[in-house]
Every structure is written in C-alpha cells, then in structure tokens.
Amino acid sequence: MKQLFVFIRKEFYHVFRDKRTLLIMFGLPIAQILLFGYAITSEVKNSHISISDNSRDANTEQLINKIKSSSYFIVDETSLSEQEIENTLKRGNVRCVLVFPPNFGNNLLHSGKAQIQIIADGSDPNTAKTLINYLTAIIADYQQEISPAAVLPYVIVPETRMLYNEEGNGSLNFIPGVMALILMIVCTALTAVAVVKEKELGTMEVLLVSPFKPIFVLISKAVPYLVLSLANFTLIVLLAVFVLNVEIKGSILLLFLVSTLFIITCLSFGLLISNVTSSQQTALLLSIMGMMIPTLIFTGFMFPIENMPWVFQVISNIVPSRWYFLIIKSVMLKGLGFAYIWKEVLVLIVMTLALLGVALKNFKIRLE
C-alpha cells in the first residue's frame, strides 16, 4: 500500500511538470466548449437575406420591417432586381431572397390573396429549411396582425413546445456531446501515453524487475488521470453552466458518479492501447485518430444514429461515449434519475470490466 502511494505521488509529479500535457488536458475542453457553444451551432441567427420588392407599398414595407426587426435576419438589400437574384445567391452573400410580385398590396387588399416567393440557397439544405420556416412564421404572424377580425370557420392552432430546451438553445445538445468527446479522447490518450512513455524510456523494465506488482503499475498510472479527468469534468460543467447558460436539471451527484464510471471506461481503454503499442507517437495517433472519428460519428450528438444504416447502428453500440451521451442527456437536460439510466450504466460497467480484463491479461502476457 505504501509502495502504491509512492508510485501515485510520482505520477502526479510527472503530470504537473509536463506543461504540455496539462495544456492539452485543460486547454482542449475550454476551446472545445467555446467552439461548440458559440461557433458551431445549429441555430440560424443573423442570416443575411435580400429582398426583391417589386410592389413597394405599405404592406411590403410593414412586412420588411417585421423581418428586419427579428434577430434571425439581417436584410442586405430591399430592391434587388430580378436579374440580380440568382447572382446574389451564387455569390453566396445571402442565404435567401424574398420576392414580392408587383401589386402585392393591391392584391392582398382587394382580392384577399397575394403571393410571395421565397428562394433559398439549397446547397445547405438544413439552413435553407430553417430559414424558410422562420420566414413563413413571420409572414403568418403578419397575416394575423392585419386581419385580426378574420373569423375562419375552423381553426387549428398548433401550440408547439420544445421540451427540455424551450429556447431551442443549440448548445444544450452539444454540451453532453462535447463532454463525452473530450473525456473519451483526453483520458484515453493521456493514459495510453503515460504507460507507453515508461516503455520508451526504459523505466518500465526497471519497474517490472522490482517487486512492485504490475497491476499496481496500471492502477498508479490511472489514478492521477482519474483525478485530473474529474477536475476537467468539473471545469466543463462550470463552463456549461456559467458561460453557456446550460441548466443542470438532474442530480449533480449522479452526474459525477456516472462520469467517474465513464472516465474509468476511457482509462481502461487507454491502458489497453498502451499494451499494444510501444511508442508514444503510435499511442497518441491510435487514441486520437482511432477515437476521434468514431466518437464524433457514433456518439449521436452530431448525426442522429437512428438515421444511419443498420450496420453503423450496430457499430455505434460498442462506442462507450454513445451510452455516456445518453446518460448525460437524461440526467443533465431532462433531470431523470437513476431508474431511467440504469441500462446504459450497466452497459458501461460491462464495457469497463471487459476492457480492464483484456488490458490486464495483455499486460501479463507481455511479461512472459
């Protein structure tokens, strides 16, 4: 036990003296959270659009002002000629053009029916659809305003709510995803490198010749990274809450417990990688390249897993971050308790045991 303590203390010296590792460990999450929180967002805000107003009457002006005043759009030009429409879209200056035909106001007032054309840049279909929806909503809103008295025989008013995320805050979905991603990559890579480093330096040989038990070597390597990863996790949570205004609905304790479990899963994976590699570079490449892509794709926070071909859906099941992502989403955003996540937790536990088992076995075989 005393030997273990001596060893763990040594590992902490290593970690705190390696400024580069510390920078990766704590710089990466901050950068990622801010990137995903601000730069990469699925919300459409401040989109540039142009308007080709061929009618120029009171109604078009009111509608244009309404669009201008919404936070979704920045109106670049209101008097685009028909010839310029396509060029503007081609140049990519605007995502969308709104076209009022001549006599828009007249038609609206006299025949009670007017048409409006929305031309969107379909090369980015998701954004285009979102913009069209926003515009349609504004137009419908305006329609209500000018004919409040209009009584229709039957009216169905859909009352929509985005549960767990009323404002449609895009970072709500990203935060759990980024947590899973960062923990997965940082824990795996750093643990793998920490063990392989000893092999490269030749100190592993000395350790193996010493009476210190090999399994303790693995434990000692894992403990500092477990502690650091938890600190890291705390940092991410704090950033999410105070910088990105994400509200944690569920139990914080539960959140930390499942995260500890997930960190252990990742650490085991790192140990496994360290057993099959002998240079730090390979270990780093394997853990970052090998982990990054599957984590990004199969965690489910960027691309919905339900839409994938079944082969990929099956593969996604063996990616630990996928399960962690589900757990975190349930606990953090929906405020669910353990009763709702025990299955995912069980999957993670089984994965951890399997990974640890293989890692330990490999470690022993290598000794022979």
Next chain:
Amino acid sequence: MEEKVIICNDLTKQFGDFYAVNKISFDVYKGEVFGFLGANGAGKTTAMRILCGLSYPTSGKASVAGFDVYKQQESIKKNIGYMSQKFSLYENLTVSENIEFFGGIYGVERSEISMRRTDLIERLGLEKEVNKMVGELPLGWKQKLAFSVAIFHQPRIVFLDEPTGGVDPVTRRQFWDMIYEAAAGGITVFVTTHYMDEAEYCNRISIMVDGRIEALDTPENLKKNYSASSMDEVFYQLARGAKRSDN
C-alpha cells in the same frame, strides 16, 4: 567454499522450435563481478530475464539468491537490483525524488531512505544537484546515479545490462570503480557488455554463442586457452562460428 548466489543447471528457454537458451549451466559466487558476454541474439537477454524473475524457463533448474526461478519470482525481485542499457531514471524528477521513488517501491523505510540518500549524495558529490531534475545532469552522472539507485535497497545481486553504452571512456573507468566498490561490499555483480576491455575487468566471464555457453573462465585463463593476446580475439574466435544474429 564460497557461497553461490546464482546457480544454473541446464537452463533452457524454448520458443516453439527455437532454443533461445540451450542448456546453460554456471554458478556465480558472492561478491564476484561476473561478465555475461555474447553477440546480439546469442540469448543473453533471455537468460537474464529468467534470472531476474521476468520470465519462466522451459526446463532446467536455476536459483537466484537462494530462490527458485519457477516458484519464487517475487522473492528474487526483492533481492536483486537492475539497471539496463537504456537510461532508467526519471528525467523530470529531481535526483532526490528519483531516490525516494525507487527506494519506496522496494519498500525501504522512510527514515532509512533519507539516511542512505544523504550518504549517497555525499559519496557522489551531488550536493548541489539534489533538487535538480535528473534530465539536467550530464550523461556520465546520470549513469552513476542510476547504478547507485539500482543498489540503493542493498540487493544481494545487481544485474547490469550493458550499463556503459554511450558513455565516454573516463566515465566508464569511474563507473567500473563503483562496480568494484559494490562488489567489495558483498554485492554480486552480473554484467553484460559489448566492450571487451570491460570484460577484462570482470573476475570471470562466460561467452554465449547460439544459446549455449561456449566458454567460462577468468579472462587470463581464456586468453591462455585460446592463445589470444586480448579478450577481443577470444570473443572473435568463438563468435565467428555463430549461426544466429539479430538480422
């Protein structure tokens, strides 16, 4: 009768059809400096790994410090020290922290560690460097420190795997002075080397060729028997017949 600390009898390690170590037998006496020579691929490392308790032999008998290599690996590990050709202290720990760490994992008591450390630092003349990172020391000093750390827990035998690789001749001389000092203090030294001038420093040497020990005697006797003027010649005569090599 001198006390035997390593006893090997027909020790064999087989990997499939390949005999890495083929029935080697030898004894090493207490306080002896025993040179374990052989070309690359001759089986030195495999034999040494067995003696260090890192791998099991296929057949034959061997005991180290009185403990059996099959059943008492843990006890063997407690009674030996080891230093390898690769430099093996932690560069980003200070001199003092390295000593504490290695002393610690061998279970040396805290108070004992600090006593021995003070003594060791004084002997090596490293008073000013105690709190410097090992990475900042010149290679020769690191090597000497690594050897001192390898025998810090006062093992009965110390295994040195090409300890002087890449070290200048002056430092090598000093290093060998330390080896003699340790041997005089009762620690048996088991050393592999590629430098034939170093082989001459050993009390006795064995030369391995293709998994077998082809010669074992004092350097003087070996030179006489092979009518050679230097160990270099003896080694060349024996190794010429080797079929195995690294490549």
